[in-house]
Amino acid sequence: MAQQGLAVRVVVIGGSATHGGACGSYALPQSKQEQVTPGLCSWAHRFVEWLKDHHRNPNIELFNLAVPATTSAWRLSHFDDVLSVRPDLLIVDYGASYGSNFSSTVFLSDQLLSCLYVAGINDPNMGETPEQKTQ
């Protein structure tokens, strides 16, 4: 049963929640919180740890390519980063990003970027969200 599994690359893309933002918080007063390394407490890391254990395969590797304050439109213009990893499993989680950045401006931006992408215009710099541009 316990075979030496094949190397597997799990890639997750998303926003800050996927990145692990606030995952070290226990909803307790700050003094009561234990220090948790950011990212290691994210669902992505835990899930991959579970996969390793569940399949008894230590060769499962996580690439958490989530970038805070981004949407799927931004990722679309930076999708080569994802493909360059050659993922075996890609998990997409941009819902929470839209949840925190939800606005008609973001949606219009997404639609515009989508149109540009379809038209063959794929400028990575155009993928920034309005929030990023103001930073």
Next chain:
Amino acid sequence: MCRATTELLIRRFLEATKGAAEEELPGIGSTHRFCLNPQAALLFLDVHRGMNSAQESMLSFGREVYHPVCRTYGVPVVSVRDAIWPDEAPLRPGLWDTKGGAHPLWSGHQLITDLLAFAWTLAGNQSLWGITSHLLGSHEHKPKTTMDALTLLLNGSDTIQNLPHLFQRARGNEVNRCPGGKHLSTSPSASSGLKPSRPDTKGWQYVDHKGKHGWEYSLAKRSRHDQDTESSSVFHGTTGWEYTLVNPSQQDQSLDLDSIFHSVAPVRRCLKAKAKRNTSKSRGQSLSDNVAAPPIPRLPLALRNESDRELPGIISFPGRFNADDPGLLVEYIRSYANYGQAIVFVTACGSQSYDRHVDTGNSASAAVVRPSYKELEARARVMLRLAWADHKYASVCKRSKTKDVSFKGQRINYR
């Protein structure tokens, strides 16, 4: 809305992974019908739950964007939102950051992980997800070319029915979540699928106090023989999960309850004092029975062996209650041994501050522990004792609440 970018992401992925096209769909052209191919798998996670969740447009994001697009392309969607908040129920305290944004907190991330793990296991069990055999390193890897069943399973409204009891509870069908502290018991109803395996008129019994119903335990109604022979009542869940409630007379060989109560002696003294002042025979049992021996929940015995790695899921426990006093809710967020942490919430369901965030409310206590399982269970019992005593008697005793207790030489923060 954002369907365009979502669809383009999927198409870009499919083009790059070159999955074998099974058929052509109108309007999609030669885009591959099934994206789970021998080369790669794609999974969408719908975790949408923002702080401004009252906006209908935000609530419907996953359903309007992810679900229809992914359904078209046969991409599975694991919907945390549908599993946890299918009816736009209030946020559970401690799971999501309701102040600073839409970020799940530590336990929220654990819930997401649990759901993913469950979906993954489910897919693997049904041999629908070819990549699972890939992960296993099987040389007889035969990728499946259809995802319809899984897609329906994970994407449809029937998803909840196939989820573990953890999520069924969150849905609130069989077990109250004590939202806003308005509900008293988290017990199943007498006619539901969750009922004692050995219903009896002693010990545990289903009661209805002015519309507040639930299972109540009465130590006084049990004979010594009953205590010895029926030390617990097992609730069989409709999903096959079991919940065991253990009366305080049951001594776990590895758990020294006396040492626990020794460590919380002030609370115990308070209990005794209260019991002595207000002994009541109104229901044929002394209050001291009620006070000194509130039922101690035994955490669900999902861990049959100490070598098991997964801890049980969230449990809700009504505790002792009557028409005037609410029960307690114990949330035991599971973790994994390789992560090394778990969190336990003990909440008075009827408290007015229950619906407040945990970090500001006084009704909940929580501990982050690095367990062995036995140790975690023991600590949960300690916390339940403390919370129970505090909730029921703090105002009577008029003393400062216990800040810390020691347990086997270790300090446990409380509050």
